[in-house]
Amino acid sequence: MAASLAIAATAFAAPSRPAVGAERAGVQMSGVARNANFGKLQAGYLFPEIGRRRSAYLAANPDANIISLGIGDTTQPVPSHILSGLVAGASKLGTKEGYSGYGAEQGMGPLREKIASALYDGKVDAAEVFVSDGSKCDIGRLQMMFGSGVTSAVQDPSYPVYVDTSVIMGQTAEMDATSKQYGNIVYMPCSPSNNFFPDLSSTPRADVVYFCSPNNPTGAAASREQLQQLVDWCNKQGSILVFDAAYAPFIRSADVNSFSKYAGFTGVRLGWTVVPKELVWADGSSVAADFNRIMCTVFNGDSSVLRAGFVLIDYYMENAAMLRQTMLDIGLKVHGGTDAPYVFVDLEGKPSWDMFSKILEEAQVVTIPGAGFGPGGEGFLRLSAFAPREACEEACTRLRTAMKPDAVPAA
Amino acid sequence: MAASLAIAATAFAAPSRPAVGAERAGVQMSGVARNANFGKLQAGYLFPEIGRRRSAYLAANPDANIISLGIGDTTQPVPSHILSGLVAGASKLGTKEGYSGYGAEQGMGPLREKIASALYDGKVDAAEVFVSDGSKCDIGRLQMMFGSGVTSAVQDPSYPVYVDTSVIMGQTAEMDATSKQYGNIVYMPCSPSNNFFPDLSSTPRADVVYFCSPNNPTGAAASREQLQQLVDWCNKQGSILVFDAAYAPFIRSADVNSFSKYAGFTGVRLGWTVVPKELVWADGSSVAADFNRIMCTVFNGDSSVLRAGFVLIDYYMENAAMLRQTMLDIGLKVHGGTDAPYVFVDLEGKPSWDMFSKILEEAQVVTIPGAGFGPGGEGFLRLSAFAPREACEEACTRLRTAMKPDAVPAA
Structure with missing residues (x-):
C-alpha cells in the first residue's frame, strides 16, 4: 500500500493551522517530553x-x-545487462502472473536461497538471510532489538550510524566535551599506528561489537588473520559481532577475505543481514527469532521491482x-x-x-x-x-x- | 550500495561454525542480555x-x-499507464543523465512538492513531507524518536504495529492475562456500540495518539466532525496525533474527509509522513527536526525506481x-x-x-x-x-x- 501518515492533526483535518496551546507565534506546543537521548546527539547528522x-x-x-x-x-x-533485468522486473508487475504484492518481510525465498548459496558458499542457510533495503536501515532495526541495556563497541573513526543509533536508543551517556566521546561506548582506536586494526588485548568488553571492513571512512580492509582474531575475541567474551560488509566487493588483496563479486547502486535499495540460527541471548532464547519479529513488525519487505544483484x-x-x-x-x-x-x-x-x-x-x-x-x-x-x-x-x-x-x- | 550485514562472526570469517562458549549442541551462547521488552510481546506477529x-x-x-x-x-x-512510468523510471537508470543514486533521506524535492500541492492542496509545505517506504516502517522510526518515556493511545482493535512497537521501545508494562491489555497503553474501545469512534470524554490523556481512518481492521471511517473532535481533544491535552491515512483513497462517503484519489501497490514501497513545522516538544524544540535526524540516521531514501503515485x-x-x-x-x-x-x-x-x-x-x-x-x-x-x-x-x-x-x- 502506498501509505501516508500525518503526524499531528493540523496537517489533515483542521481547516487552518491552529496554534492551540501555543506560547509563541507559529508554534504548536505539545505536552510531550522530548526523548532525552536526542539532546545528547551532537549537531546535525x-x-x-x-x-x-x-x-x-x-x-x-x-x-x-x-x-x-x-x-x-x-x-x-546501471550497465545494460542489469538494466534489462530491472526493466523486466518492472514490466512483470503489469501482468497477472508476474504481479507480486508484499514480499515476505524476510525476503522472497528464491533470493534468500541464492544469497546463501552463491555468496556464502552454502555456509549459511537461506532461513538465516533477511533481505532488506540496506545495512544502514538494518542497523536501526538491530538497535531497536538490542534496546537500551547493551553496551556497544565501534571502530574510531567509523560511519556515524553505529554511534548515533546507540545514542538514540539510550545506551550511552552524554558526550564528553574534551574527548568528544560518548560515555558508555567502547571506542576502538584505528589509526596508521595500528594499521587501522584495534588492539583487542586492551579493549574492554562490550555486548555488541560493530566492525566494518573494508572500513568507511578509512578504506582499511582487515586480513583473514585479523578477522579470525576478532571472531575469537568476540566468542571468548560472549559479544555479538555485527559485521558490516557493505564494501566487501571492492576487496582486491589476496589475503583479505571476500564474499564474491557483486555490487549494487545507491539508489536501488537492496541489502541483507545474516543472523546465525545458533546465536542465542544470555537467557538461551534465539537472537534470529527476535530479529525476525522486528522485521515483521516494522518492515514490509524489499521492493518487488528490485530483486537483482550486479557488478560495477x-x-x-x-x-x-x-x-x-x-x-x-x-x-x-x-x-x-x-x-x-x-x-x-x-x-x-x-x-x-x-x-x-x-x-x-x-x-x-x-x-x-x-x-x-x-x-x-x-x-x-x-x-x-x-x-x-x-x-x-x-x-x-x-x-x-x-x-x-x-x-x-x-x- | 547493495549492502550486507553478518551478525555474529560465524557467518563470515570462521571456516566452520564454532560453538565457543556453547552450553548445548548447535547453540552459540552470547553473554548479551535479551532486551526485556521482547519478553513482553505476545506470541508471534x-x-x-x-x-x-x-x-x-x-x-x-x-x-x-x-x-x-x-x-x-x-x-x-499494475495498470499500463502506471507501468510505463515504472519501466521508464527503471530505464533512466541506464543513462548517464537519468541515473540517480541516493535520494535525499527526506525524498526528492519535486516529489515532496507534488505531494504537498496535489494531495494537501498546498496546506502543507514540501519541507514537511518525508517520503519513505511506507507507514509501517515510519511508525518504527517515529517510535525510535519518541523513545521509552511516552505514553501511547490506540484504537482497539487496531493494526498491530502501534502497540507492538510501543512494547518493543519499553513504553509499556506487561500484558495483563485477563484483559489482554498491556499496562501503560491507553486503549480506546471502538465497537458497533460507539459506531467505532471512541468516547473521548472518558479517555485518559496520552502523549501520542495513534488514529487510523479508514481503520484496519474495522473498515470504519471517521467523519469530518469526528476528526475535528479528535484534533481539538489532542490539542487541548497537548497530545501528538499520529494520523495513519493509509486507506484514505478508499473513502467514498461524502461526509468523510479525503485527500484525493491516489493509491499504490503493496510490493512497490512508497509512502510519506507529514510533520508540521510548528509542532514542538514540551521543551520548545522542533519535532520535525528530530524526525529529520532519525530519517537521516537510519533511512537512505525511497527507491529511485519507484517515484510514482496512482489509482487502482x-x-x-x-x-x-x-x-x-x-x-x-x-x-x-x-x-x-x-x-x-x-x-x-x-x-x-x-x-x-x-x-x-x-x-x-x-x-x-x-x-x-x-x-x-x-x-x-x-x-x-x-x-x-x-x-x-x-x-x-x-x-x-x-x-x-x-x-x-x-x-x-x-x-
Missing part, C-alpha cells in the same frame, strides 16, 4: 551538514563549478587509484583506496574541518572531514571514489594545487 | 501466525484449493461490496467495506480464532480473526477485499455455506 556547507558556498559563489568527492554516492549508470566495481576502483596517486604525488600519506572505494588522507595533525573548508573555497571540491566519523578521524580527510571519471580527473588537477604542502593550513 | 496456520492446513490437506481473504495484500497487476481502487471496492453483501445475506452484521477495503464481520460474541479455523477447514478460505488486532477485536472477523475478482466470487460462494447461521460455532 554528518552528511546533511556537508550538504549545508556546500549549499552555503554555492549561494555565495553561484558560478562555482563544484566537484563532489564527499558523500559516497555512486554516479555511473572496477570503474570506481580506478577512480580510487587515481585519487590515491594524486595524494602520494603531493607528498601526503594515504590509506585505503586499494580494497575500498574510499581514500583516507593523513593531514598530519591538521584540523580536518579547516582543510574541508579550504578545499571547498579554493578548489570547489567537496570532501568529508575525518572528524565527522568520530574523534579518531580528526587530522584525516575522506575522498570518495564514486564521482564520474572526468570529474574525478578534474578534481585531482584542482587538488594538486589546493593541497600542495605549502598550501596546507597550519595546525 | 499476527500475519506470520496466519501464514503458519495456513501452511499447516495445506500440509495436512495438500489438495486444498485455498482462497485468501486474509492479509491485505493486493493482487491485481474501484476494483477492490467492488470486491468489498460483494463480501459485504454476502455477509448481510447470511444474516450477519457487518461494518466497513464502504470507505475501506476491509469488511469487519460481527460474530455475535463467538471466538474469532474458532471461526477462523472453521472457515479454513470447511471452506479453505483464509480470513483474519479480529482478536489479532487487540482485545476489542474479539468476536469479529476481518475479510480483505484485495483478492482477484474470481477468487472473491468463489470465496463468497463457499462462505455462504460455511458461515450460515446454524454453522456458526457456539460461543
